Amino acid sequence: MENTHEKCLKLAKRIYDLDTNVYQLSGSSLGRTFNGDKDAHISTLATLIYTHPQGHLLRSEIALIGNMARTIHNKSERSRMMTEYNAILKEIEQIPASFGSVDIVDEQLAALNISNLHRQASPDDHLIICIGRTHGSAGTDIGFALADALKINYYDVEIFNQVLERLEAEKDSVADRDNFATKLHELHEALPDTHAKRRISDFNRYHGLPKKDAVFFNQSDLIRDMAKKEDFIVMGRCADVILTNNHIPHISIFITAPFQQRVRRMMEVNHLEFKEACKLLKKLDRQHERYYNFYTGKKWGDAVNYDLCINSACYGIKESVELIERMIDKYPTKK
Amino acid sequence: MENTHEKCLKLAKRIYDLDTNVYQLSGSSLGRTFNGDKDAHISTLATLIYTHPQGHLLRSEIALIGNMARTIHNKSERSRMMTEYNAILKEIEQIPASFGSVDIVDEQLAALNISNLHRQASPDDHLIICIGRTHGSAGTDIGFALADALKINYYDVEIFNQVLERLEAEKDSVADRDNFATKLHELHEALPDTHAKRRISDFNRYHGLPKKDAVFFNQSDLIRDMAKKEDFIVMGRCADVILTNNHIPHISIFITAPFQQRVRRMMEVNHLEFKEACKLLKKLDRQHERYYNFYTGKKWGDAVNYDLCINSACYGIKESVELIERMIDKYPTKK
Numbered sequence: 216m217e218n219t220h221e222k223c224l225k226l227a228k229r230i231y232d233l234d235t236n237v238y239q240l241s242g243s244s245l246g247r248t249f250n251g252d253k254d255a256h257i258s259t260l261a262t263l264i265y266t267h268p269q270g271h272l273l274r275s276e277i278a279l280i281g282n283m284a285r286t287i288h289n290k291s292e293r294s295r296m297m298t299e300y301n302a303i304l305k306e307i308e309q310i311p312a313s314f315g316s317v318d319i320v321d322e323q324l325a326a327l328n329i330s331n332l333h334r335q336a337s338p339d340d341h342l343i344i345c346i347g348r349t350h351g352s353a354g355t356d357i358g359f360a361l362a363d364a365l366k367i368n369y370y371d372v373e374i375f376n377q378v379l380e381r382l383e384a385e386k387d388s389v390a391d392r393d394n395f396a397t398k399l400h401e402l403h404e405a406l407p408d409t410h411a412k413r414r415i416s417d418f419n420r421y422h423g424l425p426k427k428d429a430v431f432f433n434q435s436d437l438i439r440d441m442a443k444k445e446d447f448i449v450m451g452r453c454a455d456v457i458l459t460n461n462h463i464p465h466i467s468i469f470i471t472a473p474f475q476q477r478v479r480r481m482m483e484v485n486h487l488e489f490k491e492a493c494k495l496l497k498k499l500d501r502q503h504e505r506y507y508n509f510y511t512g513k514k515w516g517d518a519v520n521y522d523l524c525i526n527s528a529c530y531g532i533k534e535s536v537e538l539i540e541r542m543i544d545k546y547p548t549k550k
Numbered sequence: 551m552e553n554t555h556e557k558c559l560k561l562a563k564r565i566y567d568l569d570t571n572v573y574q575l576s577g578s579s580l581g582r583t584f585n586g587d588k589d590a591h592i593s594t595l596a597t598l599i600y601t602h603p604q605g606h607l608l609r610s611e612i613a614l615i616g617n618m619a620r621t622i623h624n625k626s627e628r629s630r631m632m633t634e635y636n637a638i639l640k641e642i643e644q645i646p647a648s649f650g651s652v653d654i655v656d657e658q659l660a661a662l663n664i665s666n667l668h669r670q671a672s673p674d675d676h677l678i679i680c681i682g683r684t685h686g687s688a689g690t691d692i693g694f695a696l697a698d699a700l701k702i703n704y705y706d707v708e709i710f711n712q713v714l715e716r717l718e719a720e721k722d723s724v725a726d727r728d729n730f731a732t733k734l735h736e737l738h739e740a741l742p743d744t745h746a747k748r749r750i751s752d753f754n755r756y757h758g759l760p761k762k763d764a765v766f767f768n769q770s771d772l773i774r775d776m777a778k779k780e781d782f783i784v785m786g787r788c789a790d791v792i793l794t795n796n797h798i799p800h801i802s803i804f805i806t807a808p809f810q811q812r813v814r815r816m817m818e819v820n821h822l823e824f825k826e827a828c829k830l831l832k833k834l835d836r837q838h839e840r841y842y843n844f845y846t847g848k849k850w851g852d853a854v855n856y857d858l859c860i861n862s863a864c865y866g867i868k869e870s871v872e873l874i875e876r877m878i879d880k881y882p883t884k885k
């Protein structure tokens with residue numbers, strides 16, 4: 216304890232001295248952070264560092280010195296001050312629970328987040344991008360254009376329904392299990408036998424559920440199986456939650472835009488009057504919200520439920536695609 | 551009109567033929583999008599393209615063909631199919647109000663968004679990053695670390711208050727206007743005379759307002775003036791709305807994390823019990839929400855009010871900094 220306290224006092228002195236030096240070198244009479252009694256300042260600073268509940272106060276004091284130091288005209292003096300500034304920052308970081316030392320990361324979420332470039336990637340990982348969006352935000356157009364830019368597959372509710380309908384049709388028309396498994400195999404490109412077999416039992420398992428639920432669970436299984444075999448973009452379907460629950464890495468993005476922009480776009484795309492477009496949008500938002508909440512227990516569109524949210528009105532379709540490419544480090548200039 | 555209709559019919563035929571060819575080349579019995587009567591399919595497709603209110607249906611059909619085409623093993627055949635696929639997409643884009651053709655962009659918002667790399671940049675633009683955040687999300691740590699990584703200034707409420715207090719002190723102790731203007735000048739590094747003079751009249755203008763409002767307006771002026779002269783990161787203060795209202799380019803980012811993660815971090819940083827941390831967080835969120843709503847009329851933390859939202863629990867402090875660097879094209883490997 217004695218040691219930490221002494222360390223804090225030493226650091227406080229260094230901060231005070233840095234301020235004095237920066238003040239002299241930058242030459243501004245307003246540039247000094249600590250005016251008045253030197254010992255009192257050092258003591259206050261040491262207490263701030265030691266007790267640290269007000270970490271943000273200490274950070275602001277130091278930031279102010281850093282801001283001033285960057286204005287020093289003489290390059291070598293500036294560099295000398297910034298070196299000491301950075302050294303002080305490093306030492307503060309070593310102090311338990313000082314600012315910057317307690318991370319917010321949720322290790323489990325971070326481990327599944329493919330836009331987290333320093334995570335431990337597995338060779339089995341695929342580039343899977345889950346896009347949720349409000350109606351009229353052009354989220355679907357962005358997803359489609361992104362799939363094209365990245366040359367990966369694109370899946371939405373219509374495609375899932377088509378695939379599932381065909382699987383059902385196949386199931387009805389094919390009598391023996393082996394043949395059915397072979398067809399599944401074809402569709403999903405070399406789906407391992409275990410999966411195909413599980414799918415068959417799954418079809419039986421969900422028998423008896425309300426159709427809506429059966430469709431949801433079948434889609435969930437399809438997403439989970441595909442995620443083991445290919446890169447793709449998936450629109451909606453609560454895919455982010457399904458993948459997280461199955462510990463499959465992905466990135467989840469929510470795309471939205473201000474209501475007035477979405478209305479404007481709805482009117483243009485669907486040839487609607489203003490009032491009609493407003494009414495339809497509100498209805499679709501409510502439906503979306505209920506679906507997501509029903510199957511995930513979470514609030515649709517709340518930023519805490521996605522890795523990232525993008526306001527498409529600030530970017531447009533093309534720029535949104537490029538922004539996402541930069542985020543996942545598939546930067547256009549690198550292509 | 552006749553022309554557009556004919557064009558749609560031609561396109562429908564090309565889509566049907568592409569599907570047939572992709573089906574033959576990919577060899578999957580499940581890979582065919584259009585089964586059954588050829589003429590009926592082409593007619594439906596042509597209507598879909600022509601009437602386009604259901605743009606997403608057409609997109610899904612085409613996406614399905616594209617997904618299949620990508621699985622063709624023979625490289626030159628695959629490339630031939632993808633060329634036709636892309637050509638069809640391009641033609642569809644030309645049709646008014648077809649998918650991808652109606653953008654969501656708000657030209658005014660996009661013009662002010664510095665992470666929009668294709669926007670018309672002015673030589674007067676500065677790199678200004680506005681960060682809003684929920685308490686406990688480490689948003690402040692991310693902002694501070696980002697300022698350090700980008701070597702630009704960092705401003706938060708404490709720094710603004712210190713600067714404004716000193717300005718007030720200067721104002722009281724200095725009798726003549728010229729001298730006051732000179733001091734302001736020093737602090738803000740060559741602030742043009744017009745600004746300094748306006749600031750003085752602003753001090754008078756806000757006289758008589760409730761102190762909270764006077765502080766807000768003084769901070770707003772400070773942010774607006776600084777934005778004309780330097781790159782910086784600003785935490786909170788509704789800076790995003792102030793800059794947008796003054797037509798000053800910037801990027802606005804909201805940082806948040808799930809409540810449970812923020813509580814965990816609050817407990818660790820501030821040595822609080824679980825219940826205390828929950829209570830405090832809820833109180834701080836409410837305060838934040840009221841402040842933002844009072845001065846902007848907008849909903850705090852709603853993704854439509856920012857360019858981007860980041861869930862810091864999915865990244866942690868260091869990775870969040872790098873993600874933002876990639877977004878604004880200050881990619882770490884380029885530094």
